Amino acid sequence: MDTQTTSSSPAEFVFAFANTRDAIEGEKELLAGGVSPGVMPRPDYLGAGCGICLRVRAAELERARSILDGSFQGIYAAETAASGKKVLSPWNP
Numbered sequence: 001m002d003t004q005t006t007s008s009s010p011a012e013f014v015f016a017f018a019n020t021r022d023a024i025e026g027e028k029e030l031l032a033g034g035v036s037p038g039v040m041p042r043p044d045y046l047g048a049g050c051g052i053c054l055r056v057r058a059a060e061l062e063r064a065r066s067i068l069d070g071s072f073q074g075i076y077a078a079e080t081a082a083s084g085k086k087v088l089s090p091w092n093p
Contacts, residue, residue, distance in 0.1 A: 010077035
């Protein structure tokens with residue numbers, strides 16, 4: 001896995017969920033709250049959990065966290081690696 005990134009500030013953050021129901025409900029809640037999440041498959045290297053993640057722009061991170069109110073399994077910073085691939089790393093406020 002390429003861990004060297006090209007930017008110092010992530011443009012996007014990814015919410016991972018324990019199960020599909022939480023991911024689908026999370027998407028509905030975000031949309032109702034005015035946040036437009038992207039849906040993406042959960043990368044294998046994040047370990048077990050739901051196969052769906054929700055991606056939000058950095059500008060919407062705090063609003064998304066407030067709307068989801070802890071119903072997610074983890075938050076990951078999405079950065080672009082030197083290879084051009086997206087790399088997710090655990091994010092802690």
